[in-house]
Amino acid sequence: MKQKITRRVMLSLAATTAALSLAACGGNVGGGSADGATFPSGPVTFTVGQAPGGSTDLIARAVAEGMAEKLGVAIPVVNKPGANGALATEEVAAMKADGQNLVLLNASLITITPLAVAADEAVSLDKLDVIAGLSQDDYVMVASTKSGVKSVEDLTKSTSKLSFGTTGVGTGSQLAQALLLAQAKVEGTIVPFDSGSPALTAVMGNQVQVSTVQLGEAKPQIDAGTVTPLVVFSSERNEFLPEVPTAIEAGYDVPVSQYRAIAAPKGLSAETKTALVESVKAAVAKDTYKSFNESTLLTPKEISGEEVVTEWNALAAKYKKLTEQYNISLASN
Amino acid sequence: MDFFGPVLDGFGVVLDPTNLLYCLLGVAIGMLIGVLPGLGPAATIAILLPMTYGVEPVTAIIMLAGIFYGAQYGGTITSVLLRIPGEASSVVTVFDGYVLAKQGKAGTALGIAAIGSFIGGTVGIIGLTFLAPLVAGFALDFGPPEYTALALLGILLVATISGGSKIKALIAAAFGLFLATVGRDIFTGAERFTFDNLSLADGIDFVPIAMGLFGLGEILYNLEERHRAAAAPVAVANVWPSRKDLKQSSGAIGRGSVLGFFLGILPGGGATIASLAAYAVEKKRAKDPSRFGKGAIEGVAGPESANNAAATSSFIPLLTLGIPANATMAIIFGALLIQGVTPGPQLITEQPELFWGVVNSMYIGNILLLIMSIPLVGLFVRILRIRGAILAPITALITMLGAYTIRNSMFDVMLVVLFGALGYLMKKFGFEPGPLVLAFVLGSLLESSLRRSLLVLEGDPTGFFTRPISGTLLVIFVMVAVWPMVKTVMNKRKKANALSLETKVKEKV
Numbered sequence: 001m002k003q004k005i006t007r008r009v010m011l012s013l014a015a016t017t018a019a020l021s022l023a024a025c026g027g028n029v030g031g032g033s034a035d036g037a038t039f040p041s042g043p044v045t046f047t048v049g050q051a052p053g054g055s056t057d058l059i060a061r062a063v064a065e066g067m068a069e070k071l072g073v074a075i076p077v078v079n080k081p082g083a084n085g086a087l088a089t090e091e092v093a094a095m096k097a098d099g100q101n102l103v104l105l106n107a108s109l110i111t112i113t114p115l116a117v118a119a120d121e122a123v124s125l126d127k128l129d130v131i132a133g134l135s136q137d138d139y140v141m142v143a144s145t146k147s148g149v150k151s152v153e154d155l156t157k158s159t160s161k162l163s164f165g166t167t168g169v170g171t172g173s174q175l176a177q178a179l180l181l182a183q184a185k186v187e188g189t190i191v192p193f194d195s196g197s198p199a200l201t202a203v204m205g206n207q208v209q210v211s212t213v214q215l216g217e218a219k220p221q222i223d224a225g226t227v228t229p230l231v232v233f234s235s236e237r238n239e240f241l242p243e244v245p246t247a248i249e250a251g252y253d254v255p256v257s258q259y260r261a262i263a264a265p266k267g268l269s270a271e272t273k274t275a276l277v278e279s280v281k282a283a284v285a286k287d288t289y290k291s292f293n294e295s296t297l298l299t300p301k302e303i304s305g306e307e308v309v310t311e312w313n314a315l316a317a318k319y320k321k322l323t324e325q326y327n328i329s330l331a332s333n
Numbered sequence: 334m335d336f337f338g339p340v341l342d343g344f345g346v347v348l349d350p351t352n353l354l355y356c357l358l359g360v361a362i363g364m365l366i367g368v369l370p371g372l373g374p375a376a377t378i379a380i381l382l383p384m385t386y387g388v389e390p391v392t393a394i395i396m397l398a399g400i401f402y403g404a405q406y407g408g409t410i411t412s413v414l415l416r417i418p419g420e421a422s423s424v425v426t427v428f429d430g431y432v433l434a435k436q437g438k439a440g441t442a443l444g445i446a447a448i449g450s451f452i453g454g455t456v457g458i459i460g461l462t463f464l465a466p467l468v469a470g471f472a473l474d475f476g477p478p479e480y481t482a483l484a485l486l487g488i489l490l491v492a493t494i495s496g497g498s499k500i501k502a503l504i505a506a507a508f509g510l511f512l513a514t515v516g517r518d519i520f521t522g523a524e525r526f527t528f529d530n531l532s533l534a535d536g537i538d539f540v541p542i543a544m545g546l547f548g549l550g551e552i553l554y555n556l557e558e559r560h561r562a563a564a565a566p567v568a569v570a571n572v573w574p575s576r577k578d579l580k581q582s583s584g585a586i587g588r589g590s591v592l593g594f595f596l597g598i599l600p601g602g603g604a605t606i607a608s609l610a611a612y613a614v615e616k617k618r619a620k621d622p623s624r625f626g627k628g629a630i631e632g633v634a635g636p637e638s639a640n641n642a643a644a645t646s647s648f649i650p651l652l653t654l655g656i657p658a659n660a661t662m663a664i665i666f667g668a669l670l671i672q673g674v675t676p677g678p679q680l681i682t683e684q685p686e687l688f689w690g691v692v693n694s695m696y697i698g699n700i701l702l703l704i705m706s707i708p709l710v711g712l713f714v715r716i717l718r719i720r721g722a723i724l725a726p727i728t729a730l731i732t733m734l735g736a737y738t739i740r741n742s743m744f745d746v747m748l749v750v751l752f753g754a755l756g757y758l759m760k761k762f763g764f765e766p767g768p769l770v771l772a773f774v775l776g777s778l779l780e781s782s783l784r785r786s787l788l789v790l791e792g793d794p795t796g797f798f799t800r801p802i803s804g805t806l807l808v809i810f811v812m813v814a815v816w817p818m819v820k821t822v823m824n825k826r827k828k829a830n831a832l833s834l835e836t837k838v839k840e841k842v
Contacts, residue, residue, distance in 0.1 A: 052379030053664030058671070061383065078741050079376070083517065083534035090531065116522040121531070163789055169522040191477075191788045192520050194781065197663060201600060201656045205473030207789065216670065220655040220677030288386070295671050331522045 039099045039272040043074040047092050047103045049085025055216055055296060056085075059134060059260055060104040062292045066283025071275065075102075084170060085109045086123050089263075093127040097267035099276055102131070107259035108172050111316040115323055116170035116330035125312065128263040129273065130305035132280040135298040137258040138215045138234045139176050140241065142200070142227040147209035152230055152250045155186050155210070163189040165199040165211035173199070174330055175319060176233040176247070176256035177212040182326035183252045203227050214258065215240065216297045233257060240297045253322070255315075259301060261308045277305070340462065343689025346391055347697055352690070355392050359399020360698045364705065366400070367407020370419035370544060370735035374404040375660040382668055390672035391687045395694040397668055398648070401661045402454060402695065405644045406702050409446045409637055410709075414439060414716050415728050417548035419735065421539050421774045422604040422640040425494070425612040427547060428767060429625065429632030436628050439714040444574040445630055446637040447706040449586045453638030454699040456590035457597065457645025461652075461692055466681070469653040471598050477785035478797050480601070482806035484779035487606045489813055490613040491771045496626030501764045506772035512537060513776030520784055532744040539774060540739050541748035544732040546766035549749060550756020552725045557761075573710075574630075582634035585615050589638030597643025600650055600658035604643035605774055611639035645695060652688060654678055 046064050050056040060077050068075040080088040085106055092103035105128075114122030143149040149158065164181065167173040169192055181188055191208050193199040199211040200218060204226050215238060221227045222241070229244045233256040237246055247254040262280060264273075283289055284302050293300055303311070323330065346352060366377045378397050385393035405422075412418045413430035426446070433442040460468070475483075488506070495502035515526045516536030527533040574582075589611035596607035615635040616625045625632050647658040655677035657663035669676040674684060681688045716724065732753075736745040756766055790796035798804045 051660065052376045053382075053660065053667055055667070057379060058382075058667055061379075065383065079379075080741050081535065082740060082742075083531045087531045087534070117517070118524065120529070121534075161791070168519060169517075189788050189791065191785055193785070194519060197657050198600065201473065201650075202476065204654070204656070205476060207476035220675045220679075223675060224655070224678040226654075226678055292671065295673055296667070297670075 039269075039275055040071050040073045041098070041100065043076060044068075044071065044099070045101050046075050046077045047088045047101065048077055048079050049081060049083075049088030049103070049106070049109075050079065051081045052079045055137060055214070055298075056104060056106060056260065058292075058296065059298070062289055063134060063262070063280065063283045066286045066289055067276075067279040070279040070282040083121070084113050086113070086121060089123050089128075092263075093265055095265045097129070097265040097269075099264055099268055099272035102262055102264050102276075103128075105130070105261045105263050107257075107261070107312055107315070108170070110312050111319055112172055112175050112256075112330070113170040114316070115175070115319060125263075125309050127266050129266050129268045130308045131262040131264060131273070131276045132305055133259065133261045133301050133303040133308040133311075134280075134284070135260055135293060136234065136301040137260070137298055138232050138238045138241075139172055139212050139256060139258070140215050140218050140222075140232045140238075140244065141177065141180070141210060141212045141230040142203055142218050142222065143210045143230055144203045144206040144208075145226065145228060146206040149209060149230065150228055152180070152184060152247075152252075155181075155230070156184050158186070161187060161189065162210060163191050163208040165202050165208040165213075166190060166192050167196045167199050167211075167213060168192055168194060170330060172233070172256045172258050173212040173214075175323075176254055177210075178328045178330070179254045179256070179322055179326065180231070180233075180247055180252050182328055183254065200227070219297055234299075239299060255318075259308075259312070261305070261312075263305075339685040339689050340693070342686060343693040346686055346690035347395070347694045351388075352392050352395055352694065353697065355388070355396040356399050356694050356698050357701055359396035360403035360406075360702050361705065363400040363403020363405075364407040364702065367404035367419065368410050369738075370408075370411055370417050370540065370548075370731065372735065372738045373420070373661075374401045375664055376738065377404075378661060378664045378668070382664070382671070385668060386671070390669065390674050391690040393668060393672060394665065394687065394691050395698075397665050398691055398695065399698045401665075402641065402644050402698060403702060405454075405641050406447065406450050406706055409450065410443065410713055411731075413442045413446065413633070414713060415548065415724075415731070416551045417728065417732055417735075418543050418770075419540075420604075421543075421770075422608045422643065423636075424543065424547075424605075424767060424770050424774075425608050425636045426633055428494075428496075428612070429627075429629050432626070432628040433630070433633065434714075434717060438628065439717055440710055441574045441578050441630060442633050443710040443713065444707070445578060445582050445634050447703060447710065448574070448579070449582065449589065449634045449638035450641040450706075451699055451703040452586050453590040453593055453641035454645050454702075455696065456638075457594050457642040458692065458695045458699070460594045460642075460646060461649055461695075465649050465653050468595070468598055469649055471595075472600055472650045472654065472656060472658070474802060475599055476800075477782045477789055478800050478803040479806065480599075480778060480782035481786050482797065482803040482810065483599075483606060484775050484782055486806055486810045486813070487609055487775045488772055488779065489810060490606075490609050491768050491775070493813065493817075494609070494613050494616055494625070495765055495768050496623075497763060497765055502768045505759070505764050505766070506768040509769035509772030510776040510779075512542070512769075512773050513780065519781060530744075532742060536777070537748065537773075538736075538739050538745060539770070541736045541745045542752050542773060543770050544736050545749040545752025545754075546756035546759065546770060548728060548732040548756075549753025550760055550766065552729055553753060553757035554760045555721060555725065557757075578630050582630050584618075585611070585631040585635040586638045588614055589635035590642045593639030593642030594646045596639075597646035598649050598658075600647075600656060601778065603647065603658065604640050605771075607639040607643045608636035609771060611635035648692075648695075651676060652680060652691070655680070 048060045064075040095101045196213040196217045200213050202208045203211045231247045232238045235255045408419045408423045412423045412426045416431045418424045430442045517534045593607040596603045615631040650656040650658045651662045657666045736749045
């Protein structure tokens with residue numbers, strides 16, 4: 001008898017843990033009308049093509065909270081990392097255009113990654129309805145204190161060959177740095193790392209002399225004086241780093257930032273799109289969202305979906321032209 | 334007093350009832366998700382992050398940290414009982430832990446693992462308290478050449494720890510290295526063995542491989558066994574480790590803790606190499622190394638102490654330098670930013686309450702975990718009394734679920750099935766999955782570090798030897814590699830000497 005009870009306890013324990021894990025990853029079952037004529041007809045799934053905890057994921061979670069409040073349904077964030085976000089984007093693009101599935105887009109996937117991967121793996125905006133733009137995340141070039149480099153000018157004057165860390169192939173970090181070096185005629189060794197954190201760590205230990213990383217990661221080190229900021233790659237000075245010049249000010253045509261936007265499969269009905277646009281507006285107007293942007297050093301860029309399409313396509317064309325002009329290939333170092 | 338003042342104030346912070354409650358909540362959640370392979374601490378913390386917005390920064394981080402080290406405790410349970418290691422750092426625990434469980438000594442294994450984890454964790458915190466600023470620079474001195482040397486040493490250790498046929502272990506390890514090459518090349522963007530499938534662009538994840546080879550492979554193999562002979566139910570011989578077990582593993586716990594502490598400071602792969610090294614050290618030191626892989630308690634004690642010490646010391650780069658050492662630390666980094674706290678070199682001077690509050694909460698958290706895990710050991714060992722017909726499908730379900738939660742993708746579930754079939758065949762033909770899985774984990778570290786080193790060193794391989802740390806590691810590598818050969822040669826000579834002496838004696842007679 002005792003044995004039977006324990007067995008039952010164990011079984012229910014296993015069942016509870018299973019249920020918990022399902023709930024934790026946002027088990028998205030049931031609710032709402034079945035025909036999907038009205039929007040929202042149940043929880044809206046928000047897919048993120050990056051791992052949980054990264055800046056892209058945090059942005060999605062912050063905006064989803066406000067949107068859920070406005071739409072009156074749950075908006076679970078589901079992470080499907082793979083191929084810089086291409087996997088998640090392709091998957092959502094192929095879904096029914098009923099507004100029940102959204103994806104968080106990184107501009108680099110549309111504007112930069114196509115320069116580094118095979119043509120059939122490039123993602124375009126054609127298959128998507130962009131709902132709204134969210135924010136801008138800037139790249140900053142930092143030098144190790146031991147290198148003695150304090151400005152872009154020092155780079156051009158350096159007599160020794162320097163090495164430059166990037167956050168990976170097909171990223172804004174790689175493109176921005178390559179364009180700057182080409183325009184400034186600086187010879188250097190490009191060293192790709194897996195992500196921002198190891199690239200920054202390598203500069204701190206002077207394993208490489210310079211790296212280009214996202215501001216949110218570099219800011220604590222800049223504040224502590226362990227790395228020296230050289231330039232930011234935004235077209236205007238970054239509000240969180242007002243003393244650091246932009247690459248454009250320094251005389252180089254390198255406007256590279258990471259932008260983020262929300263998109264849905266192509267072909268949303270006008271009402272659904274309006275409802276989604278309104279919910280994003282309500283979400284970004286919230287104080288908690290605004291302070292989230294501030295604490296994670298993001299510059300709001302809350303533009304319409306149409307503007308996002310125009311701007312991103314223009315950037316993609318510009319990057320293509322610049323890389324051809326300076327004979328840069330992101331696919332091989 | 335300069336030093337101890339803030340440290341003692343930190344205890345004041347922890348003993349605040351709210352903080353204690355969040356600490357308990359954190360470690361309890363951590364332990365629970367640790368039992369579920371796949372749903373790791375990183376994903377859990379990301380999901381629970383909004384819960385922490387409303388509380389004080391120190392309270393939030395105490396809870397999030399608790400989830401992380403609590404998960405390390407929980408991970409052991411599935412490794413020992415069901416042969417499914419949830420993380421790369423608990424793969425070596427499976428070698429002897431599961432065998433012990435099959436021998437009816439699951440309680441011994443889990444008990445020793447809990448005690449080892451507690452001691453390892455505590456050694457890690459003491460190190461964190463007193464040595465953090467001193468050893469933090471260690472993480473910065475590790476450049477690409479040093480990681481290359483460390484990965485090489487790790488792969489060599491994989492070869493030495495396997496118990497069965499050396500040739501088969503090498504074949505399995507080589508296959509693991511091959512699997513590590515799948516995915517988009519991180520240096521050139523070239524597609525390698527991805528067959529135009531976007532799901533393979535980032536390579537294969539550790540979890541589907543480990544779940545398939547260890548978990549599902551074992552289930553399939555047991556199914557076949559059951560048809561041959563009626564399996565005797567596992568007798569649970571004892572629930573608690575005996576005094577003898579404790580005595581036998583005390584050295585292993587001590588050595589594992591120290592190894593884990595130092596290797597854990599390194600961002601990327603530190604904990605895995607620490608557990609591997611701890612196992613290798615114990616095997617080398619043992620009077621009878623053949624016991625390993627057949628249920629040696631030191632084989633559980635060493636690696637478990639090491640991976641818990643490493644989990645604790647991985648906080649050092651984050652809290653003292655502002656560098657996240659792994660995915661979970663990266664999320665805690667983000668959590669600190671959202672709380673308005675800048676995680677960086679100035680944290681310890683600007684926010685001593687937060688720093689010491691979090692560090693000291695780990696002492697309490699570890700004690701809570703030990704208290705929680707001891708009664709749970711008694712409960713968990715009863716899992717083994719469940720009939721195979723019920724336990725096997727549940728285990729299979731857990732492995733599939735674990736693989737699915739990694740990327741919310743059915744592709745990974747299919748991979749588990751595929752690797753499950755491979756694991757079954759490997760077991761049938763006498764190949765161990767351990768070398769494959771560990772070589773897979775270290776292979777990508779080796780490849781990327783080597784290529785990065787050659788870029789930094791401008792293609793000049795002598796740089797590996799002239800840099801002090803990588804030079805030392807390579808010397809250790811050569812020693813570990815050559816020693817068995819030297820030993821064999823010396824043994825042969827001794828025998829030959831003895832033999833010639835004997836003949837001489839005979840001749841005289």
